[in-house]
Amino acid sequence: MKGIDNMQTWDLSIFYPNYDEWQKDLDIFEAQIDKFKDFKGKLGTYEGFRDYLLLEEDIVKTLYKVYAYAHLGADLNLKDNELGSKYQSVQLKLAKLGQATSFFSPEVISVGKEKIMEFVERDPRLVPYKFVMEKLFFQQEHVLSDDNERIMALHQPIRSIPTSMYNALAVGDRTDETVTLSDGQTLKINTSNYRSILPNLKNASDRKTVFEAVFKRYKDNKNAFANLYNLVLQNLAASYKARGYKSALESKLDSNNIPVSVFMNLKDVAYQNVDTIKRYIKLRKDYLGLDTYHTYDRFLQLAKSDKTYDYNEAKKLFFESLEGLDEEFVKNEKAALDEGYVDVSPKEGKRTGAYSSGFYGWHPFILLNHDNTLDSVFTLAHEAGHSAHTIFSNNAQPMAVADYTIFVAEIASTFNEHLLSDHLLKQAKTKEEKIVILENAIDGIMATFFRQTLFATYEYEANKLVEQGVPITEASLSKIMVDLYKHYYDIDIREEEGKQYVWAYIPHLFHTPFYVYQYATSYSASLKVYDNVKKGLPNAMENYKKMLKAGGSDYPVEIAKLAGADLTDKSTFEAVITRFNFLIDELEKTLKQ
16 A cells, blocks of 8 residues: 555655755755846846856756755645745745846847847857747837846745735635534535535535535635735736736736737637526536526536546546557656656645646656546546646757746647547447536536636736726625626525635635636637547647647747647637537437437
8 A cells, every 4th residue: 555655646856855955955046146146237248148048047957956846845735834934945045036137138138139139149059048038029118127127026025925825824724624414424624625525415405515614714714815815916016017018917918929819809708608608507407406506516417427536547548548649649648647746645734736847857747636536537637738748848948948838738738638538438338428428528618618717807807906996805806706607607606605705716816817817728729729630630730749849939829829729819719619519419418318
């Protein structure tokens, strides 16, 4: 048993044997930061520009190692204050690095694009920075003076506070709620296990009890979460105004040259096509015989399935879905789940959810909270897609441009979900199995396209409140969410105690503003790419691999085009609606069989 556990946890010893050795590198990293001051005023010379970039590259290699060890170690136990302190120490050094290098962008811009590009072309080691410099000059009107950039850098520790405070409030200081069900059974409920519990509760009052236990923390601390989110919003506002953007949204999109129209088209297509959501909800409500439909009823299954999928079974199913595909693609997808790089099971204090974390020069790591449900099988495939993307990119690109953007990241992950879904549908031998798979595919669109776009619209509207000078309170934030849920689902979430504070439940809103919309854009793109591969269109898989290998070597909208997905075209998003309707039609027919 111990051996099995070891295979399903991270082996962080590949970085350091202990924190004493880690501290030595952290001290070296801090000492290296001081070297940057020697380059101020010298970036107008070829030697100064070259040596600065080579020093930065050397320092970043150390940074990846010390950051990975502290970040991953802390996420395994957010209740361990000592581990959290070590992670915070890295973040403080990162802030110091930002302050020490704040002169770089203004000085490079003052030198001029023509001269800088000539420097880049003179040394093969600098050629990878060509696109990096292109991006910098593209944004030059939003780069501040040397002194002002330094001031912005000095405020970086403040901008990181919402992340640590949110983790402390939502996870670190959290205690599991104990509930008593109608049959007298007592359960401990937390954000990791409730999704696997709700589908098995046939009693409506039990579902209500469990659901309210999950959201109790957010209700009880609604004012604290509101003030914390206000800090996020005010940080965004201060930053976009200082840099001369028109809005927080524009500032978040501009760095990657993403047209605001991409966001608005996504938002509008989802908002204008909610009738299909309501059709699906009615189908579920009628089939399940519910008098009233609540948001937590989405976890009820239309077909009874007691089937569970332990981690090894989940991995086996995912590997089967890869059969017959491109050899290099299969190799990297399987490598993503290599032993020592996946932490599988929920544990006390462990960060909730799932992610893939990559660092140039190192194999990527996957965090799971595998609960043996079908959802957790899809999560495994999803995160494997991210890690495989990292492997492709790191193997093909130099460090300067290996890091792909969030915008394209979710293409790789949701492509795997489509792959797994079709494989499971082919395997389905009974009506019940087919219903389960169809329901999962539909719920995937509900969660990834519609729900994430709803949250993105919430962010958009919340930031508008700041722009309009409206006070940010738990009431004003909750009203946005209440209105959106009513429009999307025709459900009044005020009738579900705690649900109106769902904005506090979503960590991405606090950690990475204007992140979640990219789940929906990527989902739309991946559906297009997958359809091309499935149809066997000429070079479809090769084009997809070009995208995976491109890393961050171009703007993300252009990288998505490499794979055959044009996100500037509204029809790309409308195709998801077509797929959604098709799946519901199939489900309706299957239910009537």
